[in-house]
Amino acid sequence: MTRKGSAVQIRSHLPFFYAVGIGIRGSIQMAGQNIMKTIHRDGTVHEVFDPDEALETLRHSTSHLMALAVSHLFPEVSLGIGPPTGEGFYYDFQMPHRLTEDDLPRIEAKMEELRAENLVFEPSILERSEALDFFRSHGEELKTELIEERKGEVLSSYRLGDLVDFCTGPHVLSTAQLGSFRLLSVAGSYWRGDEHREQLQRIYGTAFFSSRELDDYLKRLEEARNRDHRKLGRELDLYSVPEGVAPGLIFWHPKGAKVREKIEEFLREEHEKRGYEFVYTPHIAKSDLWRTSGHYEFFLENMYTLPVDEEEYVLKPMNCPGHILIYKSRKRSYRELPIRLAEFGTVYRYEKSGTLHGMLRVRGFTQDDAHIFCRPDQVFSEVVATLDLAEYLLSTFGFQGHEIMLAVWDSEHTEHYAGKPEDWERAESVLIQALEEKGWTYRRQEGEAAFYGPKIDISLIDALGRTWQVTTLQFDFNLPARFNITYADSDSREQHVIMLHRALLGSMERFMGILVEHYGGAFPPWLSPVQAAVVPVSERHHDYAVEVRDRLRGTGLRVEADLRNEKLGYKIRSAQMSKVPYMLVVGDREVQGRTVSVRDRRRGNQGACPLDDFSRMLGQKVAQRSLDV
């Protein structure tokens, strides 16, 4: 029953990697898709043959060892859950002792000590009532709660040393099979992810089969930190969040602003090509507008309000009401639909202080926002066109892998949603059809839709592997009704318009942050704040350097000349570290031949090139928005 191909891979990692699991009905249970587990009762052991699941099992087992170590060091602990994650594992604990990072080495040492005892993972099958008695009598309130919810099932537990854990497994046979591990951080976490429940203490760790793999992972983490957009943003002088001035609000420095300007220019072009019209709407409006839209009722805790004369104004948290007012400014005919109103709309939302994160989670941001008003027969093509555009934009920046989510309503609780059930059904099927048309694989998330409509979201991944939503495409069944927006159909009857809300790069702030991490700060030529640095060999070449700079600037390129009184190597290094795509060295030979000696940031010195040729080459790369240097 072992699949040959991947069994070989596992063997190469660790010759005797086995897992134990429970045969609940007295036979082999396939808890995961691809993992072979023993029938505990006859002691037979089967090999694990899925590498991913083997690693998961290793990590899960390591989390149990950690729990054992913690229970030895802090006997008053009670256990939450301790699953593997994509990168490692964690375990949640409840106890009076406040964990700090200083505890981690102690816990690791205790884990090593226990591992050396070669403890066995001992599975057993429990009746629900036995399990309840057992965990309740051991003061494991949290585990008891989990068991209580599992009505009528046969349950399993695993003993490791003197710790019995309610767990479905599988686990490695014994601690002798555990690999290299490292505890990484402590964090708070809410029990069952509910902020109204008790807060537990979580320890994150990771584990690998070999110490080499662990070291590689830790090295990758370190390298990822060097790509952190907060660090690079400062080093490259792109943006800042001055301390104590306005948390979560971004100051764009000239270089960052230049990158943003180029992104916006690109967006504007691509949108206008596709029939979008750009608008501007005010940043504040009387709260009445926001009462009509429903935001005042449902979004108030995220909104900034301000008194003006005797009235209350709201700093806009969204652009939709503004665009709706433009739509509504006169009667609309079915002939003029679809109307696509776009705006680089700056919105402000109060976010809890603990959620702020560099450029990726802020309190004021500019969305590449648009609202599409259309007829039912136009929806499908509008949705597909929007996905096409999102794909085109993201791929131009070089993003390939991303996570696509379809968020639909919870059909068990339709009372929580605006709009008619048939609207929801139809919208959902349009979104699914469009995703199929694109051939995209996506994750469907039940109950994750906004209350006003289903949506498709696309997330990108930052340097540390965290995902950040950028693209969103949402149906809105709420606002059209609240604002009563309609169009006159061919029979001159008023029909309700269908409204799509969409932002493709999401927000300029978040997108910029991800972009910086994606490129490691080395922007492609079309986005680079400085596209070429002219580097004179000595002072007598300054005139020519200035001439080269100005000639190139004359063709629209962004060029600086480094006239500092420094040696060539110094200036090269300086340009290299600021990640300028091209350095143009000019000395006697170049002055003589009206050339520049081209050095690109990736491949180094490329030799001399006539100035005009260089200008043409770079101009072309910029025009094509090429990703290559």
Add this chain to the structure above:
RNA sequence: GCCGGCGUAGCUCAACGGUAGAGCGGCGCAUUCGUAAUGCGUAGGUUGGGGGUUCAAUUCCCUUCGCCGGCUCCA
């Protein structure tokens, strides 16, 4: 907002009860240099803010602001 950690010069860090130091960066001078750091000199800090303990606080305690890692929530 919650849990834990951290705030020393523009940046990266040191000193950790006896009153603050380095490298880089900045500025000045010399040097005029061929593809990742020329030399010398110099300025720059009420050690995030406030309060307390102490003869004495950057160091210990409290508080506040901010940041970092998570949780919750989201573009």
